Amino acid sequence: MKTIEEYQEIVFNEVEKFRSTSRDMDLYDPVKYIMGLGGKRMRPVLTLMGTDLFDGNIEDSYNSAIGIEVFHNFTLLHDDIMDDAPLRRGEATVHEKWNTNAAILSGDVMFVQAFTLVTSCKPEYLRAIIDIFNVTAIEVCEGQQLDMNYETRDDVTLDEYLEMIRLKTSVLVGCSLEMGAVLAGATKEDSRNIYDYGMHLGMAFQIMDDVLDVFGDASIFGKQVGGDILANKKTYLLLKALEDANENQVSELNQWLETPSDGVATQKVQAETLILFREAIALL
């Protein structure tokens, strides 16, 4: 096994190869752009680790690993349109830099590129790879739909939230590891086990992200601390707070959730919510 940095180095190189061999056509400019915004490239790293773990040749997994990264970035591109997000990794989102039509169509072509790369594997593993990837891609779309639905609902339960992040985020982490294992010729049982491990890793990652938004150090976290609270975002912490709070606390919390986000109110909300969050966390 290599270090994470060594796997990352390989993935960075392969991503650059993908970017530099893109056809010279304006359709691909947003593809090169979003694939160049960086990130930890954790998913393809996990694919290579999965292959190494089962004594496979990691070079056999390069294409599928990059395919997963292209798929992940495709979902970011379309999600950013749907969320009307201005920034992605500190840079303008594709629909802001180009326009919505360019973002839709470039996303679509990335989706095909992802399928092409993921399925560029040894023939004996093709059927298994397609099946894992198709099921996962369907689930990611279902997760995004739930996420959008939950924005306008005020009765989302913690279980519903966990199922949403499982679909939207965690299954792709599981898929990344499982693909790596499959491409090393791992048994079906081992492949499923590593998928489950990856899925739980994905759940932990998302919940940690929610926690860091409240308790993190901005200089390490890389995002504004309290951003989820200001946006009234339904996170694990908010839903846990609502579930564990007593009647008075629920009513106070709901009052703040319904208060428009002017400067004074939001600071107060943030302070109040932080206290409730900490109380909720103490109950865990």
Place this chain on the structure above:
Amino acid sequence: MKTIEEYQEIVFNEVEKFRSTSRDMDLYDPVKYIMGLGGKRMRPVLTLMGTDLFDGNIEDSYNSAIGIEVFHNFTLLHDDIMDDAPLRRGEATVHEKWNTNAAILSGDVMFVQAFTLVTSCKPEYLRAIIDIFNVTAIEVCEGQQLDMNYETRDDVTLDEYLEMIRLKTSVLVGCSLEMGAVLAGATKEDSRNIYDYGMHLGMAFQIMDDVLDVFGDASIFGKQVGGDILANKKTYLLLKALEDANENQVSELNQWLETPSDGVATQKVQAETLILFREAIALL
């Protein structure tokens, strides 16, 4: 071989099966809706014909055929967002009936469903089917990009237009037939030949559509005659007219193309353009 109506009957039934087995989740409502808007289902019919032509068992091609139809409808769904089209087959488009976000995401999930269905074939043909489909899907995206680019360009040549419709429309017709042939175990040469035939059929279909817009009988054509002219759409006829017209005709045509579409002007434009078109056609 069966009659076209018999193939259509099979396809209609399979499409209904696809619609009725969709998961009961709001993500799939637009999918069921657009797949229920009808149409001739020509692409899946061609897939079944391709299989029959090479003495295959057409039941082996049902999934891939329906996958092509789902893919085609996915492209219509996303194209309608990009064109801001209010109607599709006389009914509200998905982004009008729901909203843009629902249309983007339901389109994305249809894309996965299309891949899943197309790749639900006998293992010995899987590699070939994936390769044809991925190349075609990329080309369709490239064709849509060219179509969008050409809307704002006033120097599109006839050759550029033909290449655009080849990518946007014709390659999928070729792909439909070729997949059918591949699934019947046709040789590589036969498969490529039937692809070429389908591609040219697709070109002829699109040019015929352009011609019918000007010369067709509205009651048979099913669309407003002259619609392309009113929309200043770059069609084979307009580009051919511009190419074959003398200097005076070009300048007059350009004048009408630049005239805003108020009622009087458009009627006059339509009449003038029709005359030029007929002159151009006479030169063919």
